[in-house]
Amino acid sequence: MVNHQVSEWEAIALNKAGKTIPTSYLENVKKVVQENQGKFRLITDTERYTLGILAAGGDPTNIGGYNLVESIYNGNVTKQGLNGVAYALIALDSAKFKIPDLATWNRDKLLAQLLQKQNKDGGWAWDESTNSDIDTTGMILTALAPYKNQTGVKEKVDAAVQYLSTHYQNAKIDNSSTAAQVVIALSALGIDANGSLFTKENNSLVQYLLSFQNKDGGFDWKGGDVSDVFSTAEGIQGLAAYQLYATGKGSLYQLPLAAQTTVKENSTTPAVKQPLTQSVVVESSNSKVSTKGNxxxxxxxxxxxxxxxxxxxxxxxxxxxxxxxxxxx
Missing domain, CATH: 1.20.5 (Single alpha-helices involved in coiled-coils or other helix-helix interfaces)
Incomplete structure (x- = not known):
């Protein structure tokens, strides 16, 4: 993977696998954000950049002078169907960002939006139709994982896990990317993707995912010996997520904000480290906050x-x- 250009998903996988992320990644993202003035046509772009920046040790509340986190909680997260909603919640929870009271979206609203769109079969569809799909169901379960024990959420999660288990038993999971999404979701929920619930004919979901890895280390999508970048990124995310589950080290999208240091007013003023769980806006897309008072x-x-x-x-x-x-x- 490191022999190709590292994108957001690769950065997350490298972070969680304990590998080094090329410094060029964060520099390139900063340029992209500045070129677009912190505004992207697709809300999922804002969400994935937020996650990638965190993985690389950056601060998405002040990347090139723009606050991507604000663009999420005040953005049109439903424009891209349930994918945008799910990853909005994942991004906001990744570093436990503080959401202002007057924000367009908060965690409760995002949760409600996801829960009410669940289909009778226990799954979800990205376009909110009644035709549930496995990938979307996996993504939404990953978003719901931190809330899995809440009343009204647990029942939805249990039904969705059963939906995924049934589809695996019926051989409906037929490619590496889908398998990886389900492994990520199960690992976030604390469910063993190598256990009996996801084992068929002595072949577990994790083993099934590994079957797509080729001799060059990469993954292919649906069988064969030619690896591709996208399938490899998803495959290694799935493996990293399962390793985190197996070692009790959290989930794939737990990406704490690195401690930020404020600008020194003068040489006698000590630098103050900001709390890890708070979002501190130094510059927004519309104005700069000066460190000097009038x-x-x-x-x-x-x-x-x-x-x-x-x-x-x-x-x-x-x-x-x-x-x-x-x-x-």
């Missing part, structure tokens, strides 16, 4: 000048009064 009006000097003027006028008045009194004597 000076307060010099009200003390003005008052002093008025006092001196008043005393001077009183002295003139006193002299005038004494001269008039002497003249009239």
């Amino acid at each position: 000076p307060l009006p010099n009200t003390a000097t003005n008052t002093y000048n008025l006092l001196i003027l008043g005393i001077f006028l009183m002295m003139i008045g006193l002299v005038f009064y004494l001269r008039e009194k002497k003249r009239n004597a």
Whole structure:
């Protein structure tokens, strides 16, 4: 994978596999964000860039002067169907970003949007139709994973897991990308993709995913010996997710925001590290926040000048009064 251009999904996989992400990745993303002035036609572009930036150790709330996280919670997340909604929740939860009270979307709204679109068979369809598909169901389960024990969520998750299990048992999972999405979802939920629920004829879902890996290390989509970049990225994400599950080290999209250091006002001002769970906006797409405050009006000097003027006028008045009194004597 590292012999090809690293995209957002590869960056996430490399991060979770404990590998080094090329420094050029973050530099390239910064240029793309600046060229587009922080605005992308597809909300999923904003969401995947947010995840990739986090994986590479960057801050998506201030990348090239733009706040991508704000563009998510104030964006049109439903424009691309349920994929946009699912990855909005995944991106916002990835580093536990704080969402303002007046934001267009919050976690409760995103959850409600996903839950109410579940079909009777337990799955979801990206276009919100009644024709559920496995990939979308896996993605949405990954988004729901942090909330899996909440009332009203658990029942939905259980039904979706059964939907996926049935489809695997019936050989409906027939390519590496779909297998990877399901492994990612199950691992986030704490369900063993190598267990009996996802085993058919002694072949588990993890083993099935591994069957698509070729001698060059890459993955192909649906069988054969020619690897492709997309299938490889999804395949390694699935393996990284399962490894995280097996070692009890969280899920694929847990990407804490690296500690950021504020700009020093002068050499005597210590740098302050921002909390990991908060989003700190240094620059937005419309304005820059200066680290220097405007000076307060010099009200003390003005008052002093008025006092001196008043005393001077009183002295003139006193002299005038004494001269008039002497003249009239």
